[in-house]
Amino acid sequence: MIALGAGASVVIYQYFFVGQINLIIIIKDIIISFITSLLFIVFVNTLVFKKIDKILTTVKVFRSQSNGPMAHSKNNTDEIELLQSEIMALADERKNEIERLKKLEMYRKEFLGNVSHELKTPIFNIQGYVLTLLDGGLEDKTINRNYLERAEKSVDRIIHIIEDLEAISQLETGELILEPERFEIITLVKEVVDAEEMRATTKGIMLNVPGNKPVFVYADKFRIRQVLVNLIVNSIKYGREYGETKIALHEMDNMILIEVVDNGLGIAPEHLPRLFERFYRVDKSRSHDQGGTGLGLAIVKHIIEAHNQTIRVTSKEGIGTTFSFTLTKV
Numbered sequence: 001m002i003a004l005g006a007g008a009s010v011v012i013y014q015y016f017f018v019g020q021i022n023l024i025i026i027i028k029d030i031i032i033s034f035i036t037s038l039l040f041i042v043f044v045n046t047l048v049f050k051k052i053d054k055i056l057t058t059v060k061v062f063r064s065q066s067n068g069p070m071a072h073s074k075n076n077t078d079e080i081e082l083l084q085s086e087i088m089a090l091a092d093e094r095k096n097e098i099e100r101l102k103k104l105e106m107y108r109k110e111f112l113g114n115v116s117h118e119l120k121t122p123i124f125n126i127q128g129y130v131l132t133l134l135d136g137g138l139e140d141k142t143i144n145r146n147y148l149e150r151a152e153k154s155v156d157r158i159i160h161i162i163e164d165l166e167a168i169s170q171l172e173t174g175e176l177i178l179e180p181e182r183f184e185i186i187t188l189v190k191e192v193v194d195a196e197e198m199r200a201t202t203k204g205i206m207l208n209v210p211g212n213k214p215v216f217v218y219a220d221k222f223r224i225r226q227v228l229v230n231l232i233v234n235s236i237k238y239g240r241e242y243g244e245t246k247i248a249l250h251e252m253d254n255m256i257l258i259e260v261v262d263n264g265l266g267i268a269p270e271h272l273p274r275l276f277e278r279f280y281r282v283d284k285s286r287s288h289d290q291g292g293t294g295l296g297l298a299i300v301k302h303i304i305e306a307h308n309q310t311i312r313v314t315s316k317e318g319i320g321t322t323f324s325f326t327l328t329k330v
């Protein structure tokens with residue numbers, strides 16, 4: 001096409017500017033322009049497209065590292081289009097990656113802020129009690145024992161927070177290796193219910209356990225106990241006075257669904273998606289009053305997911321909350 005164009009330009013030039021058409025000159029000029037065009041095409045092909053090819057290969061290497069789907073070209077025009085689409089895809093991937101990193105950075109900052117905030121309160125309390133005791137309170141029989149006991153409670157709270165943080169970090173870094181075994185789940189539920197009976201009775205809450213038919217599961221018993229304790233204690237902490245917590249078991253094919261159902265305060269829908277996040281609380285002051293760290297449900301979710309199972313929550317404000325998780329039946 002370029003060669004033909006060049007030939008046509010030579011004829012037009014001869015006709016208009018030289019005033020006559022000399023066939024030999026025209027043919028000679030056409031051949032020269034044809035060869036020049038061919039050389040130009042070869043030059044473009046070897047230099048420009050080779051460079052494009054190199055860029056494309058580099059972009060593909062970047063893209064293959066991020067496992068994005070890649071297309072293949074048939075010719076040079078395709079090659080340019082392909083390069084364009086690969087660069088666009090790469091830009092998209094990088095944008096998503098940056099957003100993900102920004103989110104992680106935000107979580108990290110939020111987490112550090114939360115940890116220091118959680119620890120600050122009991123530490124300042126201890127400092128206050130100790131200073132008062134040193135300032136003469138130690139000799140004052142009406143407060144010395146009481147302040148020491150309060151300081152001890154704050155120490156307990158710090159230990160509780162640190163234990164929860166340790167558990168979370170072990171679960172998140174995969175350091176915690178599950179030790180699954182075959183055990184009977186209803187017996188475990190009953191053990192936990194017995195241990196929490198006192199707590200429930202002080203609030204007049206009834207704890208209902210499932211029937212007696214034994215159901216065997218394959219899981220880490222110690223960790224599942226931790227899950228049950230967290231869910232049952234929460235149902236008491238956030239349950240209404242003289243309310244009820246029901247633990248129900250539903251057998252499915254090779255799984256068992258365990259539900260902890262309460263008729264307590266319930267949770268507004270906007271809180272549900274974030275409920276399993278570390279330190280997330282619906283009502284901060286109520287959680288604090290109940291000695292909560294806001295880490296319980298995050299730990300529960302990690303444990304269940306480490307078992308390759310799922311946990312769900314459904315709730316209606318003023319009606320109650322249901323937490324349900326699955327385990328493998330054996």
Ligand code: ADP
Binds near residue numbers: 283
């Ligand atoms: P916390 O130590 O604050 O109890 P969790 O992680 O166990 O932390 O729970 C997170 C938040 O979820 C609680 O602060 C509470 O607001 C809410 N929550 C958990 N369980 C229930 C429940 N059964 N009923 C109502 N709210 C609940």
